[in-house]
Amino acid sequence: MKHRYKAFIAALSLLTASFLLGPARAAPVSVTDDLGRTQQWNDTPRRIVSLLPSLTELVCALDACERLVGVDRYANFPASIAKLPKLGALDDASVEAIVALRPDMVLLSPSSRLHDRLAALGVKAVVLDTLSLADVRRHMDTLGKLLGSDAAPRLKERMERELAAAAAEVPDAMKGLRVYYEVDSAPYAAGEISFSGEILARLTLRNIVPATLGPFPKLNPEFVVRADPQLILVSQRNAQKLVDRPGWQNIAALRDQRVCSFTPAEGDLMARPGPRIGEGAQAVLRCLKELATRKG
Template sequence: MSLVDDRGVAVTLTQSPRRIVSMLPSLTETVCALDACERLVGVDTWSNWPAAAQSLPSVGGLEDANVERIVALKPDLVLLAKSARVTDRLEALGLKVLTLEPRSMKDMERVLGQLGRVLDREAEAVALWQQLDTSMDRVAAALPAGARGKRVYFEAGSGPYAASASSFIGETLARLGAINVVTGALGPFPKLSPEFVVRADPQVIMVGDRNAVALAARPGWERIDAVKSGRICVFTPAQGDVLARPGPRMAEGAGIMADCLKDKFK
């Protein structure tokens, strides 16, 4: 088979791979959700779901991939993010590389279909996407009217980096009837100035526990509606993993965000 990856490179496979190294948690989770977890022989540092992934050899991350360890695992395919620095080196060593980095729901559907082809699980991929889509609709339908139409700021990382309306997180918020204060025109995950958020004045702030500690101490943030009203949802590391990965747990992530909105606007 031949397919074009996220670099725009045509990748040809003579057979469905049996030994796969996955260097992105969302791809690890998707491979396992397509009932091909047994084909994984190595994963990146952050791949911690499902439980089967935790027992696999760790080969580092985007910035510190252990090339020697990857080669030693003798993979017939390495799944990488487009932003990975090690792609050219792995290809130079003769390894087959496929870069896939979903950033929107449309990307997720496409990547799921591509992995379905690669793994000879095309029917399963279609069924999984339909299940995800239906489950997210179900979560949205259960959200009370009083929790809809709220201005939300979702902080995706220190910087601060936000999840804009064009990211899969922003698209999930839109399905929940929320108004993302960061427009999609800025890119899926733009780096913002703290003043931007002050001017946007969100009614709800969603943030991981690592970034929440000094939130109120940021200059001017005490004037933000969400801070004044205490409408800040702080996610645990486990919840943060679910929310940050465009994969088979996206409906669970929608549920986490819906619970936040329901709690803050009872």
């Protein structure tokens, strides 16, 4: 009886303390984005608009997909976001539609011109610039902290493991080839200091686009002819038209039929600096193996 009385008094003390102190409050969270702006929330953001597919994928990979209330028109992964409102893209996203969703955080690229307009309307916008693999890792940590997720270390470890596994399987015949990765038919290319360029380097390929030209430069087509890549990575849509470009029929990659043409889904894996980068490396590896087998 005495022990039960003590237990009753202890429980009553806890209830009294809870009543006096009130409900526990979540700790405020803050983030400094890539424009150098620091913003704070009283709790982890619960209504998120993401206007970049890679950041949308990252939010979902951090176990916060259910917090998304709107995405850009190009977001297509994971499948669960298909039902969300599509709000446009970098240059034509609708501010009115965004505000109507009452977000407490909007994720943007520096290329977007919306951050000042949203700030003027009292909407917190976080601008994240992702050019390198280091940026990808950094944003995993930043959003993990902001969303209250402990998944970031696991995502970083998985990405590194997948990149290392792909690098270990590159056929000897493909190692060291001069590579040109066309991200757009303008043509824009992935330079060696871009996240895509870093993936190619991990696969022991030599990028024809030097660091001095930036991460994703627009090239003069003659530059590619002079560089004479031995391997070309390009979308399926543009692959068949490469030989029609002046002088390109003499490029070693086309002459030797070393072209990796990616489906839209495969192109997304290589072009989006998000949690599926390791899968992008695997997509390139599959093509390298096919080419090595054909030549063998």
